[in-house]
Amino acid sequence: MAMILDGKETAAALKEELALRLAKLREKHYEPKLAIILAGSSKPSAMYASFMQKVAKGYGIDAEIFRASDDVTEEELGSLVTDLSADQEITGILMMMPLPKGISAEKMIALMNPDKDVDGLTETNAGRLTAGKAGLFACTPRAVMAILDHYKIPIDGKKAVIIGRSNVIGKPVSLMLLSKNATVTICHSHTKDIASITSEADILVAAVGHANYVTADMVKEGATVIDVGINRVDGKTVGDVDYEAVAAKAGAITPVPGGVGSVTTTMVIENIIAAGEKLAK
Numbered sequence: 001m002a003m004i005l006d007g008k009e010t011a012a013a014l015k016e017e018l019a020l021r022l023a024k025l026r027e028k029h030y031e032p033k034l035a036i037i038l039a040g041s042s043k044p045s046a047m048y049a050s051f052m053q054k055v056a057k058g059y060g061i062d063a064e065i066f067r068a069s070d071d072v073t074e075e076e077l078g079s080l081v082t083d084l085s086a087d088q089e090i091t092g093i094l095m096m097m098p099l100p101k102g103i104s105a106e107k108m109i110a111l112m113n114p115d116k117d118v119d120g121l122t123e124t125n126a127g128r129l130t131a132g133k134a135g136l137f138a139c140t141p142r143a144v145m146a147i148l149d150h151y152k153i154p155i156d157g158k159k160a161v162i163i164g165r166s167n168v169i170g171k172p173v174s175l176m177l178l179s180k181n182a183t184v185t186i187c188h189s190h191t192k193d194i195a196s197i198t199s200e201a202d203i204l205v206a207a208v209g210h211a212n213y214v215t216a217d218m219v220k221e222g223a224t225v226i227d228v229g230i231n232r233v234d235g236k237t238v239g240d241v242d243y244e245a246v247a248a249k250a251g252a253i254t255p256v257p258g259g260v261g262s263v264t265t266t267m268v269i270e271n272i273i274a275a276g277e278k279l280a281k
Helices: 007-027 043-058 074-086 105-110 123-131 139-150 170-179 194-198 243-247 260-279
Strands: 033-039 062-068 092-095 159-163 183-187 203-206 224-227 231-233 236-238
Touching: 007 139, 007 260, 033 043, 033 074, 043 062, 043 260, 062 074, 074 092, 074 105, 092 260, 123 170, 139 170, 139 224, 139 260, 159 170, 159 194, 170 183, 170 203, 183 194
Parallel strands: 033 062, 033 092, 159 183, 159 203, 203 224
Antiparallel strands: 231 236
């Protein structure tokens, strides 16, 4: 049976390190502050905004939710993003998605100061990641890397396969693994005979958004399997991996829930602290 890569354990270990970094920031008389933009009436967005506010406050970080109605104009929301980007008291900006109809997310993201972009959405931060420069990067891919690091899973020289090529998960995590000297392959909806590729992976990252997509025959014996998927099936939250069957074959595996998702919010906090460290210099 595979070793369980516990996201909650990883997050707890990271919390201690982040507390030390926060203490050093405060020694410089710098207090980080998070601005959460909540535009529209999406209930999941409102819940996540409140959750992130609570998480931030748990670290002693001030977090304010800036609300806008469903009928907010692009100009009005753009002004808010611009103002928060320029506000010296704001360390990081987290924009809830999706935005109301008629609002271009691309335009709003482009208005954000990349050094306050704690979700790693801006083209500047994507470019920094591609170029191997320091920046604020997408939190879910960083959660994947944090789990691998916490459990000391070898990456150097290993074959890593990612299922999914999204700008939010697939592409960033492929670059992060590449930076650690993995040999990386990305599979997607047009890939032929995916199982023949995934079954050679030492590290398999599933980010396809399809419940139980990864079956045991797609996994190499002893492989490390990272499940990024969050799907609802018969009232239960399940991942992209057929957990029970794959766990019997893999060497290590993340559960859903309790895996990558448990570390993602911690990565948001880490990005706020990193942004503060840059601004406090």
